[in-house]
Amino acid sequence: MQMDNGCHRCFLVASRMLVGSIVIGCIAAAVFSYYPNLDLVVAEKFHTSGRRFIGMDSLVLQSIRIAFNGLFIVVCAVAAVGSYYSRARGSWSGLIFCEWNFLLVCILAGPLVVTNLGFKDHWGRARPRDVLELGGKHGYTPPLRPAHECAKNCSFVSGEASSIFTIGFAATILFPLEAALLLPLSIAFGSLAGLVRMMEGGHFLSDVVFAGIFSANTTALVFFALKMFGCLRQNP
Structure with a gap:
């Protein structure tokens, strides 16, 4: 189904995505604030010794990571070509x-601006392999607390998970009739991309959790912003 000013289903899907991500975000913030060391407890399950983690030498996980990165690159290229x-x-x-533009703007706004230029380059959170508790040299900080343990391309949030989440969430809005299938698939594949990075x-x-949350509300907000400025009209 094509997206235009009369696309009531698209609007409903985007609205539910925004509200849902805000609610889940509040719950996640409460959980990680109440259990500030929850991240360390989970990371220890994948830690072996020194700065080593169980996924570092896994060809299977490396292949999955390459596949996800390749998928994102292909989608970026296809979106640019489609827009042109x-x-x-x-x-x-x-x-x-307008639909190709929506996908393209989502890719730029989510993984690039919000995730990488926003959080990863300014939040300062050290990665699991770099914290003292897991064999590194930097201090551990809870997720919602800005730090200075990392200068650039830091841990919070996951860029690769964000990329996959964003593609899936954008597709969910683009094809609202298949939203019941696309939304859980988006969450599953985005989580898998994040799990691979956790195991490494x-x-x-x-x-990973907040990568999904920020990707969902960014994608929904992009939809509303484009709609507000009249960029989601169906071509004659």
């Missing part, structure tokens, strides 16, 4: 210009 061609032709591969010592549990 649909502008002149009205549509491309079943999606109209690259992220804490909360990095």
Whole structure:
């Protein structure tokens, strides 16, 4: 189903996604605030010795990570191509210009701006493999507390999980009739991408949880912003 000003289903899906992510975000914030060391408890399950984690030498996990990264790159390229061609032709591969633009803006706003330029480069949280408790040299900090244990590309939040979450959540809004299937698949694959990084010592549990939460509300807000500024009109 194409997305336009009359797409009531798209609006409902985006609204529920925004409200749901806010509610889950509040619950997650309460849990990680009440149990500030929960991340360490979970990370210890994947820790072996020194700075080593069980997933560091796994070819299976490395293959899954490469596949997810490859998927994200392909989606970025396809979204850019789709936006270019649909502008002149009205549509491309079943999606109209505004829909390709929606996907492209979600990719830029979520994984790039919010996740990487926003949190990862400014929150200062050390990765599991870098904290003292797990063989590193930096201090551990709870997820919702800004720190100075890392200068750039830090642990909070997971960039790779955010990439997969964002693709899935954008697809969920683009295809509202399949939302009941796409939403759980988005959560499952995004969580798997995050789990792989957790098993490699690259992220804490909360990095993945909040990557999903921020990806969901960013994707929904992008939809509402584009709709507000009249960028989600169906081409004649």
